[in-house]
Amino acid sequence: SQQGEEDPQALSIQEGENATMNCSYKTSINNLQWYRQNSGRGLVHLILIRSNEREKHSGRLRVTLDTSKKSSSLLITASRAADTASYFCATDESSGAGSYQLTFGKGTKLSVIP
């Protein structure tokens, strides 16, 4: 089942513009993460935000988390053509044995036009 649902499904912007992607989820979480996937390749971990954090920055990335609304957003500032990829949010469900199982959304396909 899909826990995180990204919005929009696809986004096309000009280089230099900001890109914002949103993610909604259904159940309580420990952490929320964002990953990037270039076409047909593996996932690259971008940022992890814990349930007691509200905002986190990493370079040109800014992630917010609103646990009351069960939503998160990923902002990429000053986008570059190399940012073209699919972006996924993932929430974790702890099995209680120290094991984490990630549930991914369907992803947002970002195209940055040079």
Add this chain to the structure above:
Amino acid sequence: KAGVTQTPRYLIKTRGQQVTLSCSPISGHRSVSWYQQTPGQGLQFLFEYFSETQRNKGNFPGRFSGRQFSNSRSEMNVSTLELGDSALYLCASSLATGTGVFYGYTFGSGTRLTVV
């Protein structure tokens, strides 16, 4: 340091055959998880291993199995392949310590399995 290595990168198999995929985690990472990615279902959790023990399993039939060796390397096996098993299979390793703190995954480039 070396990343997560998955072999082979591409694989074509016939329906009914079985297949074994391999994953070598980042040195020092003891947790290895497997995910299946298809256009229709997206990314779905298969199973997770820690110190040679399966700690968690997703909602997949028994044809999907895995194991982890003492050096943390992991294999997953799919028996009696079906057309619907065609997917990108991703392995991820994590610096899990068993204490419940999660540090995120490092994914491999995946094995693309095509069943014909």
